[in-house]
Each structure stands twice: as C-alpha cells, then as structure tokens.
Amino acid sequence: MRQGAPNAQTWNGAVGEDQLAWLRGVLTMARRRGEKVVLSSHHPVFPKNAHNAWNDDELLALIDEFDNVIGYFNGHNHAGNYGFRNGVHYVTFRGMVELDTNAYSIVHVRPDHLRVDGYGREPDRLLPFRSQ
Secondary structure, three states: OOOOOOOOOOOOOOOOHHHHHHHHHHHHHHHHOOOOEEEEEOOOOOOOOOOOOOOHHHHHHHHHOOOOEEEEEEOOOOOOEEEEEOOEEEEEOOOOOOOOOOEEEEEEEOOOEEEEEEEEOOOOEEEEOOOO
C-alpha cells in the first residue's frame, strides 16, 4: 500500500505474489487455447478510485499483457463504476448494502460481446469485444 494514495484505505486489499503468478499462468494457458477471459474480483483496479486494490497498477500491467482479457468484473465500490482501457471493460457492479433498492445483473456471453442485464440500481450494458 502506497501511503497517501487515494486507495490507501484499511478497508481495501491486494492480490498477493502467489495469486499474481497463478493468474499469469491461467491467462497464458487461455491465450494459447484461443480463449477469451473475463476476470472477477472483489476490488476494482480501474478507473482510479479510493476503492481500488492496493496494487491496482501491478494488476493493470499484468492484464495489459494479455489481449484475450475482455472484461474485469468486481464489486466493493457500492456506487458502481465503469472504465474501458486497452480493450478491456472494467465494470464495478453497484452494491445495495446501505440502501433498500436492489442491484444485481445477469451477464450473457456472446461471440462478439457481453450483454449485462441490470436490475434495480444496476444499468444494462453492451460490452463489445475488441477487434482482432
């Protein structure tokens, strides 16, 4: 955790070295097989936000190495968020912890896009894959 960084919060966390090595191996294998990948984690990594994982820059650098990653889905930031970087859709799903309104999604995987059907506070989204 970088002291003074917006995400240097006690309620955040990081992905450890062993997990990063495991992720690199899985992404490498998926690329060899020609598979698209959607990552799912609790903490966001993009766009910059006080809720991001402590080592968000390290995670982004790893994801940037793999053109087969098409999405990164997470929670943690109850307000929700969205960013698009290097062909990857970064979706922070909205929470319902402090509210009486529901928020959930169903994600449909299609050959050229992901379609997110949002319910309650969560919006619908169409997330096309990058051109190859």
